[in-house]
Amino acid sequence: xxxxALTIARVKFVLEIRRREVIFAMLLFLAATIxxxxxxxxxxxxxGTRAAAGMLWAAVVFTAVLGLLRTFxxxxxxxxxxxxxxxPIDRASIWLGTALAQFGFLTAIELVAVPVWWALFxxxxxxxxxxxxxxxxxxxxxxxxxxxxxxxxxxxARTRDVLLPVLVxxxxxxxxxxxxxxxxxxxxxxxxxxxxxxFLALYDLVFLALAWGTxxxxxxx
Amino acid sequence: MPTKRHLTTTVPxxxxxxxxxxxxxxxxxxxxxxxxxxxxxxxxxxxxxxALTSYIAFAFGAFSAAMYLWKRTEAxxxxxxxxxxxxxxxxxxxxxxxxxxxxxxxxxxxNWGDRQLNVxxxxxxxxxxxFMLRFSLDEGERRRSASAIFALLGVGLIPMSFLAVRxxxxxxxxxxxxxxxxxxxxxxxxxxxxxxxxxxxxxxxLISVELRxxxxxxxxxxxxxxxxxxxx
Numbered sequence: 484x485x486x487x488a489l490t491i492a493r494v495k496f497v498l499e500i501r502r503r504e505v506i507f508a509m510l511l512f513l514a515a516t517i518x519x520x521x522x523x524x525x526x527x528x529x530x531g532t533r534a535a536a537g538m539l540w541a542a543v544v545f546t547a548v549l550g551l552l553r554t555f556x557x558x559x560x561x562x563x564x565x566x567x568x569x570x571p572i573d574r575a576s577i578w579l580g581t582a583l584a585q586f587g588f589l590t591a592i593e594l595v596a597v598p599v600w601w602a603l604f605x606x607x608x609x610x611x612x613x614x615x616x617x618x619x620x621x622x623x624x625x626x627x628x629x630x631x632x633x634x635x636x637x638x639x640a641r642t643r644d645v646l647l648p649v650l651v652x653x654x655x656x657x658x659x660x661x662x663x664x665x666x667x668x669x670x671x672x673x674x675x676x677x678x679x680x681x682f683l684a685l686y687d688l689v690f691l692a693l694a695w696g697t698x699x700x701x702x703x704x
Numbered sequence: 705m706p707t708k709r710h711l712t713t714t715v716p717x718x719x720x721x722x723x724x725x726x727x728x729x730x731x732x733x734x735x736x737x738x739x740x741x742x743x744x745x746x747x748x749x750x751x752x753x754x755a756l757t758s759y760i761a762f763a764f765g766a767f768s769a770a771m772y773l774w775k776r777t778e779a780x781x782x783x784x785x786x787x788x789x790x791x792x793x794x795x796x797x798x799x800x801x802x803x804x805x806x807x808x809x810x811x812x813x814x815n816w817g818d819r820q821l822n823v824x825x826x827x828x829x830x831x832x833x834x835f836m837l838r839f840s841l842d843e844g845e846r847r848r849s850a851s852a853i854f855a856l857l858g859v860g861l862i863p864m865s866f867l868a869v870r871x872x873x874x875x876x877x878x879x880x881x882x883x884x885x886x887x888x889x890x891x892x893x894x895x896x897x898x899x900x901x902x903x904x905x906x907x908x909x910l911i912s913v914e915l916r917x918x919x920x921x922x923x924x925x926x927x928x929x930x931x932x933x934x935x936x
């Protein structure tokens with residue numbers, strides 16, 4: 484089952500490297516959002532670190548939604564999804580493979596965009612790097628799990644493009660809260676840096692369990 | 705057979721007719737005024753039962769969704785939908801009464817530091833999305849399972865939202881303030897319980913009336929089809 488999921492994720496990566504449909508759009512979107520917010524806040528010196536932490540997490544979640552809009556799209560348009568459903572593999576592995584690819588895309592983009600965020604907002608004395616990296620990785624897992632699940636639910640809906648953000652954003656609100664708290668806590672003067680990280684890990688586990696439990700019914704017939 | 709069906713509406717109807725006005729009467733004429741908040745505390749007997757009832761309706765919706773995924777009968781799908789629907793109706797009331805109370809006792813319409821308020825807002829947005837999902841899918845097996853899975857995810861979202869707001873609050877508000885510090889006097893508690901029972905019977909009434917309406921509509925559709933000679 485894990486093998487099938489890895490294969491699906493690999494196919495998605497190969498397709499993405501050839502077509503360059505999703506990653507570049509996501510990267511540009513994230514970078515543009517960061518720059519726009521930095522420019523919008525430029526006169527306000529009081530906004531400071533909390534605004535920086537908040538905008539990073541809002542931008543990450545919106546970028547993830549942008550990428551999710553293309554999840555399953557290729558399969559749906561080409562009718563590949565039917566073939567995948569007929570294949571003698573566990574349904575959970577289709578979902579898990581797609582989530583893995585989504586996690587990879589998000590992480591790849593953040594590798595480029597987060598340093599930009601760092602450079603634009605902090606000339607010296609930013610938050611502790613380790614905490615922010617761990618928080619982002621944990622959040623990427625949750626975003627990929629919940630996002631892929633919602634994308635599968637919205638599959639075949641008439642208004643899929645409008646529907647998906649509406650489904651995903653309330654579900655991801657706890658991730659944003661946890662992420663902002665972790666980032667803000669990583670500035671040093673505040674305590675409790677580990678609790679939000681633990682929370683993000685717990686979020687991943689809870690939704691992994693829920694998605695796993697319902698995956699058999701997920702992609703429909 | 706008809707008597708049993710009628711019982712599920714007439715009993716909650718009778719209870720709501722008695723209990724809801726009784727709550728109003730008890731709240732205004734029997735309980736004393738709160739030393740701290742004065743008259744504005746009276747909304748407590750409505751706001752809190754409505755909020756709890758809304759959670760119970762959502763829980764009923766999620767339970768029915770799980771039952772649907774297990775049993776695969778349309779009746780459970782319908783129950784799940786109606787549960788979420790009435791939860792949203794009560795949720796709207798919570799979002800109206802909550803800011804009213806907040807304005808009266810804290811001086812602001814919305815307190816971003818309050819845990820209950822924010823969790824409820826997340827949940828309300830989430831269950832509003834349920835209707836968008838449900839009505840943008842074509843009727844059938846796929847719509848029923850997608851709705852059921854989405855309703856079930858709420859079971860994970862509720863505790864996660866509570867935890868998230870709590871984790872965030874350790875940074876925003878180091879001192880956790882409790883809303884009801886002192887123990888409630890007996891008359892307050894009794895009025896609250898009567899209010900709770902009234903709201904619950906109102907919820908059962910709403911659910912059973914809506915279920916009956918939906919069932920009747922489905923039955924009419926089926927009869928129309930068979931009258932036209934299509935397969936029933």
